[in-house]
Amino acid sequence: MIVTSEEVREALDARRPVVALESTIIAHGLPRPRNLQVALELEETVREEGAVPATIAVLDGRPHVGLDKGQLERVANEDGIRKLGHRDLPLAVAAGASGATTVSATALLAARAGVRVFATGGLGGVHREWTVTQDESADLGLLARTRITVVCAGVKSILDVPATLQRLETLGVAVAGYGTDRFPGFYLSDSGHPVDWTLDSPEQVAEVMRAQDALHAPDSSLVVANPVPEEEQLDPALHARVLAEALHACESEGVTGQAVTPFLLAYLVRHTDGASLAANLAAVRGNVRLAGRIAAAWTGA
Ligand code: PSU
Numbered sequence: 001m002i003v004t005s006e007e008v009r010e011a012l013d014a015r016r017p018v019v020a021l022e023s024t025i026i027a028h029g030l031p032r033p034r035n036l037q038v039a040l041e042l043e044e045t046v047r048e049e050g051a052v053p054a055t056i057a058v059l060d061g062r063p064h065v066g067l068d069k070g071q072l073e074r075v076a077n078e079d080g081i082r083k084l085g086h087r088d089l090p091l092a093v094a095a096g097a098s099g100a101t102t103v104s105a106t107a108l109l110a111a112r113a114g115v116r117v118f119a120t121g122g123l124g125g126v127h128r129e130w131t132v133t134q135d136e137s138a139d140l141g142l143l144a145r146t147r148i149t150v151v152c153a154g155v156k157s158i159l160d161v162p163a164t165l166q167r168l169e170t171l172g173v174a175v176a177g178y179g180t181d182r183f184p185g186f187y188l189s190d191s192g193h194p195v196d197w198t199l200d201s202p203e204q205v206a207e208v209m210r211a212q213d214a215l216h217a218p219d220s221s222l223v224v225a226n227p228v229p230e231e232e233q234l235d236p237a238l239h240a241r242v243l244a245e246a247l248h249a250c251e252s253e254g255v256t257g258q259a260v261t262p263f264l265l266a267y268l269v270r271h272t273d274g275a276s277l278a279a280n281l282a283a284v285r286g287n288v289r290l291a292g293r294i295a296a297a298w299t300g301a
């Protein structure tokens with residue numbers, strides 16, 4: 001059912017490092033034409049660390065783990081490419097549809113294909129106004145049930161960050177700051193909230209992964225929260241001002257469901273003159289590079 005590219009299959013069979021990459025950030029999180037460039041660049045970054053990139057998406061009803069250039073182009077440029085959470089996968093397969101995979105769908109497909117390390121920008125989570133909308137990303141529930149290591153810059157700052165941290169605790173998902181005891185804030189280096197655990201090297205992360213397996217703990221994820229470097233973060237005052245406007249616009253325009261996150265991210269790009277995009281890209285690049293190193297430590301390469 002899952003089409004694993006030859007390169008990815010060979011690397012997995014030989015226990016060489018592989019890093020899964022999601023495609024929603026490409027199709028729905030970044031503006032065209034920059035998105036395709038970024039998709040290619042992220043794959044190149046994984047390669048620089050000696051790992052094989054496995055970008056994941058569904059094309060014509062087939063889940064793909066590892067895309068060639070033409071397939072990446074489809075994800076970046078095709079009109080009508082859907083946004084698929086894990087619940088959408090069987091529906092997309094049966095309909096023969098094409099879609100980009102969110103963190104939840106990517107983590108599921110990666111784990112099924114045998115890929116253990118995954119890099120993204122920021123996780124989805126509990127939205128502000130949760131008590132009214134009940135909007136909580138399916139990312140969290142899936143990560144509570146899937147054995148994968150996710151390298152991210154925390155959760156998107158458009159969310160209710162403390163509520164999301166609490167939900168991760170409740171769900172039993174392990175969270176560690178990478179080189180920091182502060183939980184990163186996606187566009188910002190520090191969300192203002194602490195984390196209980198700090199890991200300082202790819203080898204330490206791999207040790208935790210081995211301990212997860214040795215303990216036969218429930219099949220949950222390890223979240224490695226890697227902050228964007230302070231010199232590349234979005235100016236916190238600008239972030240606070242534009243985010244407040246974005247949340248207001250989202251509500252007054254009646255945006256709901258899957259459209260909320262892309263709407264807010266795009267609003268920030270427009271109203272920060274691209275500064276939020278620069279910070280988002282800096283965060284993703286750093287995460288992808290670290291994921292390559294973790295994958296290498298994990299496979300002992
Ligand atoms: N990280 C980014 N940009 C994004 C996303 C993550 O830097 O666009 C995507 C991920 O695919 C994540 C999704 O799973 O946003 C969350 O969407 P929702 O809140 O609708 O679950």
Ligand code: MN
Binds near residue numbers: 135138
């Ligand atoms: Mn949502």
